[in-house]
Amino acid sequence: EAQVTQNPRYLITVTGKKLTVTCSQNMNHEYMSWYRQDPGLGLRQIYYSMNVEVTDKGDVPEGYKVSRKEKRNFPLILESPSPNQTSLYFCASSLSFPVEQFFGPGTRLTVL
Amino acid sequence: ELKVEQNPLFLSMQEGKNYTIYCNYSTTSDRLYWYRQDPGKSLESLFVLLSNGAVKQEGRLMASLDTKARLSTLHITAAVHDLSATYFCAVGGDSNYQLIWGAGTKLIIKP
Numbered sequence: 001e002a003q004v005t006q007n008p009r010y011l012i013t014v015t016g017k018k019l020t021v022t023c024s025q026n027m028n029h030e031y032m033s034w035y036r037q038d039p040g041l042g043l044r045q046i047y048y049s050m051n052v053e054v055t056d057k058g059d060v061p062e063g064y065k066v067s068r069k070e071k072r073n074f075p076l077i078l079e080s081p082s083p084n085q086t087s088l089y090f091c092a093s094s095l096s097f098p099v100e101q102f103f104g105p106g107t108r109l110t111v112l
Numbered sequence: 113e114l115k116v117e118q119n120p121l122f123l124s125m126q127e128g129k130n131y132t133i134y135c136n137y138s139t140t141s142d143r144l145y146w147y148r149q150d151p152g153k154s155l156e157s158l159f160v161l162l163s164n165g166a167v168k169q170e171g172r173l174m175a176s177l178d179t180k181a182r183l184s185t186l187h188i189t190a191a192v193h194d195l196s197a198t199y200f201c202a203v204g205g206d207s208n209y210q211l212i213w214g215a216g217t218k219l220i221i222k223p
Contacts, residue, residue, distance in 0.1 A: 031209065042116075042200060042213035043155075050209055058210065090154065097209050098143045100157035 002027045004104035006091050012110045013081060021076045021107050023091030031094045032074040033058070033101065034066065036087040043090065049074055050097070081111040114139045114205045118214035126222055128190055133217045135184040135201035143204030144177050144184045145211070148197045155200070158186075191221045 004025045013019055025032065033048040035058075045058030049068040063085055065077040074093075078085060088108050092101040115138040125131055135144070146158040159168045161177035161184060168175050172195065174187045184201055198218045202211045 033211075035213075040215055042215045043202070044213065045211055048209050056207070056209065059212070092155075098160070098162065098204060100145065100160050102157070103155040105154050 002102070004091055004093055004102050006089075006104040006107050008107060009105060010108050012112065014112050015082055016080050019078050019081060019109075021078075021089060021091075021109070023074045023076065023104060024072050025074075025093040025102070026072065027093065027095070027102065028071065029093035029095050029102075030071070031097045031101075032068065033092045034064070034074070034076050035090045035092065036060065036085075037090060037106075038087050046076070046089075081109075083111050085109065086111050114141065114203060114212045116201060116203050116212050116214040118199075118201055118217050120217060121215060122218045122220075124220045124222065125191055127192055130190065131188050133186040133188075133199055133219070135186070135203075135214055137182045137203045137212075139206075140179070140182070141204045142179050145202040146175050146184070146186055147200045147202065149200065149216070150197050158199075188219075193221050193223050195219065196221045 007022045030051050034046040035043040037043050044060045046064050047066040049055045090106050091104040094101040117136045144161045147155045149155045159175040164179040166177045172189045177184045198216045200216045202213045205212050
Protein backbone atom coordinates (compact mmCIF):
# COMPACT_ATOMS: atom_id res chain seq x y z
CA GLU A 1 0.00 0.00 0.00
CA ALA A 2 1.32 3.41 -1.00
CA GLN A 3 1.74 5.47 2.11
CA VAL A 4 3.65 7.97 4.20
CA THR A 5 4.42 6.75 7.71
CA GLN A 6 5.48 8.74 10.74
CA ASN A 7 6.80 7.61 14.09
CA PRO A 8 6.03 8.12 16.83
CA ARG A 9 2.40 9.13 16.51
CA TYR A 10 2.34 10.66 19.99
CA LEU A 11 5.21 11.94 22.07
CA ILE A 12 5.44 13.73 25.39
CA THR A 13 8.90 14.97 26.28
CA VAL A 14 10.68 17.56 28.37
CA THR A 15 12.45 20.74 27.42
CA GLY A 16 15.92 20.19 26.03
CA LYS A 17 15.74 16.46 25.40
CA LYS A 18 16.72 15.78 21.80
CA LEU A 19 14.20 13.89 19.73
CA THR A 20 13.70 12.64 16.20
CA VAL A 21 10.42 12.12 14.35
CA THR A 22 10.83 9.73 11.46
CA CYS A 23 9.06 9.97 8.12
CA SER A 24 9.17 7.36 5.41
CA GLN A 25 7.40 7.02 2.06
CA ASN A 26 7.23 3.99 -0.22
CA MET A 27 6.18 5.77 -3.42
CA ASN A 28 9.63 6.76 -4.73
CA HIS A 29 8.67 10.42 -4.35
CA GLU A 30 11.29 13.07 -4.90
CA TYR A 31 9.73 15.85 -2.86
CA MET A 32 9.17 15.64 0.89
CA SER A 33 8.17 18.25 3.40
CA TRP A 34 7.52 18.82 7.08
CA TYR A 35 4.69 20.97 8.44
CA ARG A 36 3.42 21.94 11.82
CA GLN A 37 -0.25 22.57 12.43
CA ASP A 38 -1.43 24.86 15.19
CA PRO A 39 -5.04 25.90 15.87
CA GLY A 40 -6.10 28.90 13.81
CA LEU A 41 -2.82 29.04 11.89
CA GLY A 42 -3.29 26.38 9.26
CA LEU A 43 -0.13 24.54 8.30
CA ARG A 44 3.29 26.12 8.31
CA GLN A 45 6.14 24.62 6.38
CA ILE A 46 9.24 23.81 8.40
CA TYR A 47 11.63 22.27 5.86
CA TYR A 48 11.36 20.63 2.51
CA SER A 49 13.53 18.45 0.34
CA MET A 50 13.58 18.34 -3.43
CA ASN A 51 15.68 15.17 -3.58
CA VAL A 52 18.40 13.24 -1.78
CA GLU A 53 20.85 15.57 -0.05
CA VAL A 54 18.86 18.65 -1.16
CA THR A 55 16.92 20.45 1.58
CA ASP A 56 15.77 23.99 2.21
CA LYS A 57 14.07 26.05 4.87
CA GLY A 58 10.37 26.72 4.90
CA ASP A 59 8.61 29.42 6.88
CA VAL A 60 9.40 28.26 10.41
CA PRO A 61 12.73 26.37 10.42
CA GLU A 62 14.09 27.71 13.73
CA GLY A 63 14.73 24.94 16.24
CA TYR A 64 14.47 22.14 13.69
CA LYS A 65 16.87 20.16 11.56
CA VAL A 66 16.31 17.68 8.76
CA SER A 67 18.33 15.34 6.62
CA ARG A 68 17.67 13.42 3.42
CA LYS A 69 20.24 10.71 3.06
CA GLU A 70 17.89 8.29 1.33
CA LYS A 71 15.02 9.04 -1.00
CA ARG A 72 12.40 7.37 1.17
CA ASN A 73 13.30 8.90 4.56
CA PHE A 74 13.10 12.47 5.81
CA PRO A 75 13.53 12.66 9.60
CA LEU A 76 12.76 15.80 11.61
CA ILE A 77 15.17 16.49 14.45
CA LEU A 78 14.57 18.75 17.43
CA GLU A 79 17.96 19.22 19.06
CA SER A 80 16.65 21.06 22.12
CA PRO A 81 12.86 21.08 22.15
CA SER A 82 11.01 23.92 23.83
CA PRO A 83 7.34 24.23 24.86
CA ASN A 84 6.57 26.46 21.85
CA GLN A 85 7.30 23.44 19.64
CA THR A 86 4.30 21.65 21.08
CA SER A 87 2.25 21.02 17.96
CA LEU A 88 0.86 18.52 15.48
CA TYR A 89 3.47 17.64 12.88
CA PHE A 90 2.82 16.29 9.40
CA CYS A 91 5.20 14.85 6.88
CA ALA A 92 4.19 14.91 3.22
CA SER A 93 5.60 13.70 -0.07
CA SER A 94 4.90 14.10 -3.75
CA LEU A 95 6.25 12.60 -6.94
CA SER A 96 7.65 15.97 -7.89
CA PHE A 97 6.57 19.56 -7.44
CA PRO A 98 4.01 21.13 -7.83
CA VAL A 99 1.72 18.12 -7.92
CA GLU A 100 -0.44 17.00 -5.01
CA GLN A 101 1.16 15.94 -1.77
CA PHE A 102 0.40 12.81 0.23
CA PHE A 103 0.37 13.32 3.97
CA GLY A 104 1.41 11.08 6.81
CA PRO A 105 -0.90 10.44 9.78
CA GLY A 106 0.66 13.13 11.95
CA THR A 107 2.72 13.21 15.14
CA ARG A 108 1.34 14.99 18.16
CA LEU A 109 4.24 16.37 20.18
CA THR A 110 3.99 17.86 23.64
CA VAL A 111 7.06 19.52 25.17
CA LEU A 112 6.78 20.14 28.91
CA GLU B 113 5.53 38.26 1.68
CA LEU B 114 2.77 35.99 0.51
CA LYS B 115 -0.30 35.86 2.73
CA VAL B 116 -3.24 33.55 2.23
CA GLU B 117 -6.65 34.34 3.64
CA GLN B 118 -9.61 32.00 3.70
CA ASN B 119 -13.16 32.96 4.46
CA PRO B 120 -15.27 32.11 6.11
CA LEU B 121 -13.27 30.37 8.82
CA PHE B 122 -16.35 28.61 10.07
CA LEU B 123 -19.47 27.64 8.18
CA SER B 124 -22.52 25.77 9.36
CA MET B 125 -25.05 24.88 6.72
CA GLN B 126 -27.96 22.62 5.99
CA GLU B 127 -27.85 19.65 3.71
CA GLY B 128 -28.96 20.41 0.20
CA LYS B 129 -27.70 23.99 0.17
CA ASN B 130 -24.98 25.50 -1.98
CA TYR B 131 -22.10 27.51 -0.67
CA THR B 132 -18.67 28.86 -1.59
CA ILE B 133 -15.41 29.06 0.33
CA TYR B 134 -12.98 31.77 -0.75
CA CYS B 135 -9.20 31.77 -0.80
CA ASN B 136 -7.49 35.11 -1.39
CA TYR B 137 -3.76 35.56 -1.65
CA SER B 138 -1.60 38.64 -1.64
CA THR B 139 1.05 38.19 -4.33
CA THR B 140 1.30 36.60 -7.75
CA SER B 141 1.10 32.84 -7.87
CA ASP B 142 -0.14 30.32 -10.39
CA ARG B 143 -0.18 27.29 -8.13
CA LEU B 144 -3.06 26.66 -5.77
CA TYR B 145 -4.14 23.56 -3.90
CA TRP B 146 -7.20 22.51 -1.95
CA TYR B 147 -7.01 19.91 0.82
CA ARG B 148 -9.52 18.37 3.14
CA GLN B 149 -8.96 17.34 6.76
CA ASP B 150 -11.42 15.29 8.79
CA PRO B 151 -11.37 15.74 12.58
CA GLY B 152 -8.34 14.05 14.12
CA LYS B 153 -7.14 12.87 10.71
CA SER B 154 -4.51 13.72 8.16
CA LEU B 155 -4.93 15.83 5.05
CA GLU B 156 -6.21 14.63 1.72
CA SER B 157 -5.63 16.34 -1.61
CA LEU B 158 -8.75 17.56 -3.41
CA PHE B 159 -7.60 19.77 -6.27
CA VAL B 160 -4.45 21.12 -7.88
CA LEU B 161 -4.94 24.31 -9.92
CA LEU B 162 -1.96 25.39 -11.99
CA SER B 163 -3.19 28.03 -14.41
CA ASN B 164 -5.44 31.04 -14.63
CA GLY B 165 -9.01 30.00 -15.31
CA ALA B 166 -8.45 26.42 -14.18
CA VAL B 167 -11.62 24.70 -13.04
CA LYS B 168 -11.81 21.23 -11.55
CA GLN B 169 -14.76 19.26 -10.28
CA GLU B 170 -15.13 16.15 -8.18
CA GLY B 171 -18.59 15.13 -7.12
CA ARG B 172 -20.26 18.01 -5.30
CA LEU B 173 -17.07 20.07 -5.10
CA MET B 174 -15.80 22.44 -7.75
CA ALA B 175 -12.67 24.57 -7.50
CA SER B 176 -11.58 27.47 -9.69
CA LEU B 177 -8.61 29.79 -9.90
CA ASP B 178 -8.43 33.41 -11.02
CA THR B 179 -4.78 34.43 -10.85
CA LYS B 180 -5.50 38.01 -11.87
CA ALA B 181 -7.87 38.49 -8.95
CA ARG B 182 -5.62 36.31 -6.75
CA LEU B 183 -8.65 34.31 -5.79
CA SER B 184 -9.69 30.69 -5.71
CA THR B 185 -13.13 29.41 -4.84
CA LEU B 186 -14.31 26.03 -3.62
CA HIS B 187 -17.99 25.64 -4.42
CA ILE B 188 -20.15 23.06 -2.71
CA THR B 189 -23.29 21.98 -4.50
CA ALA B 190 -26.23 20.38 -2.66
CA ALA B 191 -24.16 19.74 0.45
CA VAL B 192 -24.33 16.39 2.22
CA HIS B 193 -23.26 15.54 5.76
CA ASP B 194 -20.20 13.59 4.54
CA LEU B 195 -18.65 16.81 3.31
CA SER B 196 -18.28 18.08 6.88
CA ALA B 197 -14.55 18.71 7.33
CA THR B 198 -11.97 21.46 7.45
CA TYR B 199 -10.89 22.70 4.03
CA PHE B 200 -7.52 24.30 3.42
CA CYS B 201 -6.15 26.17 0.47
CA ALA B 202 -2.40 26.42 -0.10
CA VAL B 203 -0.63 28.74 -2.51
CA GLY B 204 2.75 28.42 -4.18
CA GLY B 205 5.19 30.91 -2.72
CA ASP B 206 8.20 32.79 -4.04
CA SER B 207 10.32 29.68 -4.01
CA ASN B 208 9.31 27.00 -6.48
CA TYR B 209 9.00 24.53 -3.64
CA GLN B 210 7.30 26.64 -1.00
CA LEU B 211 3.65 26.47 0.00
CA ILE B 212 1.78 29.01 2.13
CA TRP B 213 -1.41 27.74 3.72
CA GLY B 214 -4.66 29.39 4.68
CA ALA B 215 -6.01 29.00 8.22
CA GLY B 216 -8.70 26.58 7.07
CA THR B 217 -12.49 26.67 6.82
CA LYS B 218 -14.35 24.42 9.21
CA LEU B 219 -17.49 23.25 7.48
CA ILE B 220 -20.34 21.63 9.38
CA ILE B 221 -23.24 20.29 7.37
CA LYS B 222 -26.34 19.50 9.37
CA PRO B 223 -28.72 16.76 8.25
